Amino acid sequence: MTSYDVIVIGAGVVGSMIARALARYRLRTLLLDKAADVGEGTTKANTAIVHAGYDAKPGTLKARLNLAGNAQYDRVCSELGVEFDRCGTYVVAASAEERISLDELYARGRQNGVPGMTLIDGAEMRRREPSVTPQAVGALYAATGGIVDPFGLCIAAAECAVLNGVELALETEVTGIVREGRRVAGVEIRKQMPGGNLAVQKLASRWVVIAAGLWADDLLHSAGLDGLSITPRKGEYYVLDRVAAGQVHTVLFPCPTAFSKGILVTRTIHGNVMLGPNSVSISDKDDLACTREGLDEVMQGALKLVPGLDRRQIIRTFAGLRATQRPTGRSNTGDFVIEVPREVDGLLLCGAIESPGLAAAPAIAAYVVDLLRGAGLTLVERPDYDPTRPVQPRFSHLSREEQQALIARDPRHGNIVCRCETVTEGEIVAACHAPIPARTYDALKRRTRLGTGRCQGGFDTPLAIEIMARELGVSPLDLTLKGGGSRLVTRQTKAVA
Numbered sequence: 001m002t003s004y005d006v007i008v009i010g011a012g013v014v015g016s017m018i019a020r021a022l023a024r025y026r027l028r029t030l031l032l033d034k035a036a037d038v039g040e041g042t043t044k045a046n047t048a049i050v051h052a053g054y055d056a057k058p059g060t061l062k063a064r065l066n067l068a069g070n071a072q073y074d075r076v077c078s079e080l081g082v083e084f085d086r087c088g089t090y091v092v093a094a095s096a097e098e099r100i101s102l103d104e105l106y107a108r109g110r111q112n113g114v115p116g117m118t119l120i121d122g123a124e125m126r127r128r129e130p131s132v133t134p135q136a137v138g139a140l141y142a143a144t145g146g147i148v149d150p151f152g153l154c155i156a157a158a159e160c161a162v163l164n165g166v167e168l169a170l171e172t173e174v175t176g177i178v179r180e181g182r183r184v185a186g187v188e189i190r191k192q193m194p195g196g197n198l199a200v201q202k203l204a205s206r207w208v209v210i211a212a213g214l215w216a217d218d219l220l221h222s223a224g225l226d227g228l229s230i231t232p233r234k235g236e237y238y239v240l241d242r243v244a245a246g247q248v249h250t251v252l253f254p255c256p257t258a259f260s261k262g263i264l265v266t267r268t269i270h271g272n273v274m275l276g277p278n279s280v281s282i283s284d285k286d287d288l289a290c291t292r293e294g295l296d297e298v299m300q301g302a303l304k305l306v307p308g309l310d311r312r313q314i315i316r317t318f319a320g321l322r323a324t325q326r327p328t329g330r331s332n333t334g335d336f337v338i339e340v341p342r343e344v345d346g347l348l349l350c351g352a353i354e355s356p357g358l359a360a361a362p363a364i365a366a367y368v369v370d371l372l373r374g375a376g377l378t379l380v381e382r383p384d385y386d387p388t389r390p391v392q393p394r395f396s397h398l399s400r401e402e403q404q405a406l407i408a409r410d411p412r413h414g415n416i417v418c419r420c421e422t423v424t425e426g427e428i429v430a431a432c433h434a435p436i437p438a439r440t441y442d443a444l445k446r447r448t449r450l451g452t453g454r455c456q457g458g459f460d461t462p463l464a465i466e467i468m469a470r471e472l473g474v475s476p477l478d479l480t481l482k483g484g485g486s487r488l489v490t491r492q493t494k495a496v497a
């Protein structure tokens with residue numbers, strides 16, 4: 001039986017960051033995910049904000065790891081070549097009552113040790129963001145808040161891990177955690193085989209790390225432990241065309257409610273504007289459908305902050321699910337649950353990693369490594385560990401001269417496949433041959449921005465399918481949107497008999 005030192009279940013931003021942190025040591029590590037690409041869970045659908053750290057209750061893991069994670073973002077994103085902008089964030093008060101809650105947030109931020117916070121008045125807020133509501137009476141500015149490309153970060157971390165020797169298995173579902181008495185001995189997996197058959201297999205490991213987002217509780221239960229119960233809490237969003245970009249330059253939060261940080265209006269790292277999320281508890285962990293009521297709530301909330309938003313600039317809706325825990329045995333404070341459960345040996349749990357899980361991810365990874373070390377895992381540094389990964393140039397970001405030089409070196413960059421986002425054939429080819437190759441249309445989208453503009457793939461999809469099939473050596477009929485049965489093409493219509 002194949003045997004590992006550590007198996008990490010879940011290749012979201014948390015699992016991928018953990019895998020990268022472990023790659024620094026002489027270990028045989030396996031990162032696995034049931035999806036067809038890394039980052040297909042909550043990591044692909046969130047607000048993408050690197051929170052400053054004033055939200056979380058002082059003294060919690062959330063507060064500590066948010067602050068520590070935020071502080072690591074410049075270094076991590078520079079090592080991995082990921083887009084990150086420490087543009088600052090605002091919480092806007094629109095009434096005298098709300099103004100009081102700014103003081104509370106400010107005081108909490110001070111307690112958490114957040115640097116660079118200032119309270120400003122309504123006039124100053126409007127000077128900085130002229131589209132903000134005329135009702136604004138004040139705001140809390142957090143200079144260390146920022147925006148990032150969340151799936152870019154996850155892909156980059158996983159690629160760095162793989163380049164440093166971590167094994168990655170996609171479309172590999174852990175169906176149970178295997179125990180031998182007190183000891184966790186490995187996992188049982190179900191894997192999609194070529195031809196569509198499913199193979200069931202056991203993989204042995206000295207340590208198993210659960211970083212499975214919404215499914216962390218189910219996996220914990222499969223190890224015979226309880227005390228964690230995850231309820232999905234849906235958040236829906238609108239994405240606006242880049243033409244709306246002039247309306248917001250940073251991140252505008254309303255004053256938070258007891259349940260969420262509220263519906264915000266933010267610029268994205270890619271230059272769009274995003275509105276959302278609402279917050280609704282649901283029961284189905286796979287339900288990513290947007291609803292009429294939810295989207296109306298999002299638009300109403302966003303208009304309260306920026307009244308001039310134009311619905312005609314909407315190009316996309318999507319939803320993400322927060323891994324919220326019901327108050328249970330392991331923590332009843334709404335905190336992250338990151339621990340080595342005492343009941344067994346060889347298991348580490350990352351549970352209830354809801355917001356600010358993205359901001360905290362680099363610090364969660366470091367904390368997990370410390371916990372493993374503390375629990376007896378021998379960590380010997382590898383002298384050849386490289387914290388970077390090769391980054392492909394983004395054609396649309398280059399100067400005219402740089403574009404011409406690139407086309408001269410590789411004429412496939414002269415073929416623009418996605419007109420809205422100016423993505424070239426050369427970029428698609430590179431994504432298909434990356435350390436973690438894009439094998440689905442969505443994977444390609446997340447790596448290149450293809451299909452994310454105004455036409456939402458209307459123009460590029462047939463061309464992209466053709467190029468991907470050629471580069472991956474598969475039939476267009478085998479290509480999917482996101483793995484499983486999500487085929488892009490069902491049959492050929494103009495084949496010569």
Ligand SMILES: Cc1cc2nc3c(=O)[nH]c(=O)nc-3n(C[C@H](O)[C@H](O)[C@H](O)COP(=O)(O)OP(=O)(O)OC[C@H]3O[C@@H](n4cnc5c(N)ncnc54)[C@H](O)[C@@H]3O)c2cc1C
Nearest residue numbers: 010012014034041042043047049174213235356357358359
């Ligand atoms: C609406 C919303 C807004 C948010 N906004 C922010 C924000 O602005 N800033 C911030 O810091 N955080 C934010 N968050 C939180 C942040 O997105 C999450 O904390 C983070 O993405 C969690 O990452 P993860 O790796 O733990 O989970 P996921 O990304 O869900 O990864 C878990 C992975 O485990 C895999 N998996 C599950 N079960 C199995 C199994 N049995 N076998 C194999 N694989 C399995 C899944 O396929 C998935 O890929 C937001 C979340 C939501 C929903």
